[in-house]
Amino acid sequence: MRLAADPEIEEFRAEFAAFLDANLPTAEEAVPRAKSSADVPPWAREWQRKLFDAGWLVPGNPPEYGGRNASLPQLLAHAEELSRRRIYHSFNPQGVGIIAASILSFGTEEQKQRWAAPILRADITAALGMSEPGAGSDLAGLRTRAALEGDHFVVNGQKVWTSGAHDADVLLTFVRTDPTAPKHKGISVLLIPTDTEGVVRRPFGSIAHPDDFDFNEVFFTDVRVPKENLIGPLNEGWKVANGSLGHERTLLWLSYAERLEDLIRDAACDEEWYATLLMDFQALKLLGYRQLGADRNPAEVSVLKLFGSEAVQNATLRALEAHGTESLLHPASTAAHFHMNMEVFSSSWFERYARSFGGTIAGGTSEIQRNIIAERILGLPR
């Protein structure tokens, strides 16, 4: 245990900070703002590419995938520097953080070059097609069917909640390839370009506004997907799913640390609840640092996901209540203007609170995380 910063990390941090100072887009350059989690305006693509080329996009990756083989503590320093400035390395976070990461973990060399690199360079954007109308928490119950016919899979079925799908070029799609096998054993993963014939995307509004489009229904009707778009072995998609969810939960807890830091600044006061916010932020970061240890139980990520999302939700609710009737105002601004921030994170307290439920629902609900902690950490019977 050591409090003092590791010189190697601080050097890394200083180098990244200098890069940001020299290269950050100005407020004039950073228009228009992104409208969905796969809508990356030209300036934001350029920004992401700059990070990629300099090895600052996902520092843990090798240089050919936008990194510099950085260590895990260096990755946290990277995330902290971004969070402190309220800026994003990518406006297609699930593309970079989940989909490219899953392809790099499970794809072939060719797939990495063909799909992961362009997603990381913001040449294309990606969305995550896991959930279905009948398969939310019970992801393994998914029914979208893919049948191998010659050198193509033929896909039929439906996804829902697919964030950013209407703006995405490709979908990482979880499909059932063996309907006779037990439900965890018949799943495979396909990369499906959204311009393939038979793919129909229908965006729909969020709780914040009827035109706030991020959610999508995606329909697949006799969609032909080349066999080489299979990520990982046939019928072993459950492994990929767990890998993707691991990436997702890591991405998520880091984003909760970011939200808590936002709240510490935006809701600063001397009311009693504010102490919880300060403590939660500190504890989440400490637990995150500890999770870097090599011998951690992977299920511990659920602690970070559950604790972080609920801490954000509690603090946002307290901030909402602290502002009384004024919190009804919408649209409203609850933070200074940060041109590299997503507008939703400085919107009205009411909207911020409503959006905090994204944290406790997406990526496995809080109840599911509690099940995981009870069963896989405490060993209680299923």
Added chain:
Amino acid sequence: MEFEFDEDQRMLQRLVRETVAKSRALPEEQLWSTYLELGWLEAPPVELAIILEELGYAADPTPFLATATWFAPLAGRLPNGSGTAVFDGVGEFVLDADRADEIALLTADGVVVREGAEVRAERVAVFDPTIHVARVEQSELVAGVPELALMGLAISTVGSCRRILDLVVAHVKQRQQFGVAIGSFQAVKHKAADMYVAIERARALALYSALTIAEDAPERARAAAMAKAAAGECQRLCFQSGFQLFGAMGYTWENELQIHLKRAKAGDLLLGTAAVHRKALLV
């Protein structure tokens, strides 16, 4: 920063766990001499936290906590024998003051160390029969609680909470109702999971406090307040859910759960509850 134990610290943790498990049945004096022999009283803050967490887990009956985290930081040395300190400005509920060999007093003239026998200290009866707390009669006391004392109580309380959770997990795996282990009911699982998360949070903040004391960091006062507050919040949940999940068994004297419930609650009530330390964070 690095928030993992290093190899030596992990070894210490293993040693403490083994020692504590082996010596559970030993009389108090023998426990005390074991701790002395192993040099535990001299441990620096992080190592002390490792030891205290396990002593909390075991509901240690000796005056180790008061000696290491009350007396030592105030007197600036270890006592001859056991020790405690009065630093609350009033002399109420002083841990082990009725049995300490030396007592450090924080007075308007600075720290004064006296022989235990010379200080009038009267043990008070409390709901937790395993701890010693006493009222000390002394004038001109001033308040100034050392961070080490807050950290010590915090991490001991975390140890008690871990013990409560372990007892609960063992119980709900084994106790059957409706033909199944009650641990398979989700209402039970979710309570246990929440206890686990609260313990992780409080433990992280307590260890962080130890680390800031070890490195004399500027945030040491805030870190100690966070540690004490988080430990208090943690025991609140663990007391409530731990007791509830044991059913009527938890309501009995024979069940060892009661010992740890009481220790955990006392850990919050001594030196300021969670609410008190939360306020300290807001200034």
